[in-house]
Amino acid sequence: MQKVLDVIAKNQDRYLEELYEVLRIQSVSADPARAGEVRRCGQWFVDRLTRAGLENVRLMETGGHPAVYADWLHAPGKPTVMVYGHYDVQPEDPTDKWTTPPFEPTVRDGVMYGRGTSDDKAQVMTHVAALEAWLEANGALPLNVKVFIEGEEEGGAGGTHEFVRKNRELLACDAVAVSDTAWHSPEHPTVVYALRGMCYMEVKVKGPSRDLHSGVYGGIVQNPLNALAKIIAALQDEHGRVTVPGFYDDVVPLTDAERAEFATVAPTEERICADLGVPATWGEEGYTPTERNWARPSFDVHGVWGGFSGEGSKTVIASEGGFKVSTRLVANQDGKKVFEAFKAHVARICPPGVTAEVKFLHAATPVMVPTSSPFMAAGQRAFESAFGRRPTLVREGASIPITATFLEALKAPSIMVGYGLPGDNIHSPNENFRIEHFRKGIVCGAWLLDEFSRVEP
Ligand code: BES
Ligand code: MN
Ligand code: MN
Numbered sequence: 001m002q003k004v005l006d007v008i009a010k011n012q013d014r015y016l017e018e019l020y021e022v023l024r025i026q027s028v029s030a031d032p033a034r035a036g037e038v039r040r041c042g043q044w045f046v047d048r049l050t051r052a053g054l055e056n057v058r059l060m061e062t063g064g065h066p067a068v069y070a071d072w073l074h075a076p077g078k079p080t081v082m083v084y085g086h087y088d089v090q091p092e093d094p095t096d097k098w099t100t101p102p103f104e105p106t107v108r109d110g111v112m113y114g115r116g117t118s119d120d121k122a123q124v125m126t127h128v129a130a131l132e133a134w135l136e137a138n139g140a141l142p143l144n145v146k147v148f149i150e151g152e153e154e155g156g157a158g159g160t161h162e163f164v165r166k167n168r169e170l171l172a173c174d175a176v177a178v179s180d181t182a183w184h185s186p187e188h189p190t191v192v193y194a195l196r197g198m199c200y201m202e203v204k205v206k207g208p209s210r211d212l213h214s215g216v217y218g219g220i221v222q223n224p225l226n227a228l229a230k231i232i233a234a235l236q237d238e239h240g241r242v243t244v245p246g247f248y249d250d251v252v253p254l255t256d257a258e259r260a261e262f263a264t265v266a267p268t269e270e271r272i273c274a275d276l277g278v279p280a281t282w283g284e285e286g287y288t289p290t291e292r293n294w295a296r297p298s299f300d301v302h303g304v305w306g307g308f309s310g311e312g313s314k315t316v317i318a319s320e321g322g323f324k325v326s327t328r329l330v331a332n333q334d335g336k337k338v339f340e341a342f343k344a345h346v347a348r349i350c351p352p353g354v355t356a357e358v359k360f361l362h363a364a365t366p367v368m369v370p371t372s373s374p375f376m377a378a379g380q381r382a383f384e385s386a387f388g389r390r391p392t393l394v395r396e397g398a399s400i401p402i403t404a405t406f407l408e409a410l411k412a413p414s415i416m417v418g419y420g421l422p423g424d425n426i427h428s429p430n431e432n433f434r435i436e437h438f439r440k441g442i443v444c445g446a447w448l449l450d451e452f453s454r455v456e457p
Contacts, residue, residue: 001447001450003138004133004137004450005443006137007133008129008130012442015129015442018048019125019438020105022041022044022121023117024104025037025044025103026089026103027041027087028089028090028115029065029088029153029154029155030090030091030154031091038066038087038152039065039151041088042068042149045087045128046058046059046070049070049147051132052129052135055072055073057070062158063159063162063163064155064158064159065151065160067151067163068147068150069146069170070146070147072141072144073144073145075453078143078453079144079375079453079456080145080173081144081145081146081173081174081176081375081449082145082146082148082173082175082177083131083146084148084150084176084178084402084403084406085123085127085150086120086149086150086152086180087120087121087150088151088153089119089120089154090426092429097430098113098429099113099430102115107435110436111435112432112434112435113430117431118420118421119431120179120180122433122437123179123180123420123433128147129442131145131147134446141449143453145449153180157362161402161405164406165409168409171410173412174412174455175373175413175414176410176413176414177452178417178418179417179418179419180418181396182418183391183418183419183421185421187389189383189389189392190391191383191391191394192393192396193368193393195367195395195403196294196298196328196397196398197328197335197366198335198362198363198364199327199338199360200326200360201325201339201342201359202361203231203356204357204359205225205228205320205354206224206320206355207221207222207223207227207317207319207320207353208317209319211317212319213315214315214316221317222351222354223318224318224320224354225307227351227354227356228321230349231346232301234349235299235325235342235349240283240284240285241284242299242327243345244342245341246341247327250337251296251333252330252332254295258295259288259291262288262294263288265394266290267290275422294394294395294396295395296330297329297330298327300325300327300328301324301325302325303324304323305321306320306322324361328397328399329363329366331366331368332366335362335364335365336363338363342358346358362401364401367403367414369403369413369416374455374456375452375455376415378415379451380393381447382417382444383444385443386440386447400416417444419438420437421437
């Protein structure tokens with residue numbers, strides 16, 4: 001390990017320069033106009049992994065955006081670990097809210113700013129650099145490694161899940177190392193063992209066959225936007241509970257032991273309010289914010305459209321409107337089942353005089369990794385070596401959909417060893433990542449390979 005650490009220390013500046021190069025590529029998976037950029041980014045990782053000394057490096061077609069594959073399999077008797085990350089990023093809008101341009105990485109006060117810094121390019125690059133350093137220092141890795149970097153994690157849908165199911169042999173492994181999560185604070189590192197899933201839908205409310213003058217026709221027809229508001233309002237009650245019949249049927253209840261464990265790491269109400277600039281927290285009654293975030297399903301409208309929202313006024317009854325909505329799922333909820341229940345309920349609550357159409361966009365299965373996995377303990381030890389602090393095992397309210405597919409198709413647990421921080425502004429303007437976390441993350445990546453190699457496969 002000492003030789004590996006020396007190589008890393010010597011090359012730190014080069015790792016940073018290379019990271020800035022890939023941060024300039026606009027790999028926005030949700031934007032069809034930038035599909036070429038997404039592919040170019042995948043190819044960048046192919047070239048980079050090839051230079052790092054990985055083998056069988058290639059861009060693989062998935063039906064959606066391509067995935068990057070590489071391996072090094074010359075450690076018989078040792079475990080096989082897959083390093084997973086995603087090279088696609090979220091859209092950068094609203095662009096005018098960025099202090100410096102989203103695709104021109106800029107450093108201020110030891111922090112790099114740019115789209116994809118924290119989520120997930122810098123975190124992926126820590127592993128690439130760690131692999132290269134091991135190969136440079138020792139001419140070999142201490143275990144078998146497969147690298148799988150997808151190009152459509154942020155889109156939700158796509159062909160990558162199907163690709164994993166169809167390539168079980170190629171991707172077979174004992175565990176997956178994922179650096180795509182965040183700590184609780186700079187003093188409080190975490191390793192994540194559970195993620196929520198989701199069911200994402202779109203609802204369209206349709207009324208008259210054309211937009212109408214609201215004076216000439218007002219009082220004669222149901223207004224689709226008024227109806228839309230009633231539908232949204234009826235989907236969740238004043239106690240923060242989703243009203244869809246059957247919605248909670250499969251939710252695994254929290255045990256007293258889990259609640260006690262959560263309470264040891266839960267932030268206070270005051271701290272949450274101060275951090276988020278809200279006068280109060282809100283959610284399902286009977287649960288703390290951390291319990292709601294980690295172990296209860298959520299309900300959120302993401303966008304509403306229809307009618308007139310420009311300057312001034314326009315007296316119109318829009319012919320239609322719509323909204324995007326999702327619910328984060330917890331064990332053992334099933335996305336398809338939740339969708340069917342939502343669809344049936346929207347049909348029931350849709351006001352007379354309009355029709356509502358519910359479309360399924362995508363779903364992700366919630367994930368719970370057994371904390372007894374020896375790879376989990378190995379991951380925690382690596383953190384301690386690199387950061388000098390033992391990470392707490394925590395759950396996370398967000399989703400990394402493919403980890404469920406890894407569990408289902410490869411029977412491989414994902415060990416979520418991420419280096420982000422709550423203030424990284426992922427998916428927002430001024431996304432950022434601490435340079436110190438990038439540097440130490442590479443060191444941690446090297447320790448992870450060492451620690452994982454000593455787990456009995
Ligand atoms: N890296 C995030 C998930 C995440 C964020 C984990 C913060 C832990 C802490 C991931 O890239 C993400 O944004 N996932 C999406 C998935 C969705 C598009 C299906 C999410 O959670 O919204
Ligand atoms: Mn991510
Ligand atoms: Mn993301």
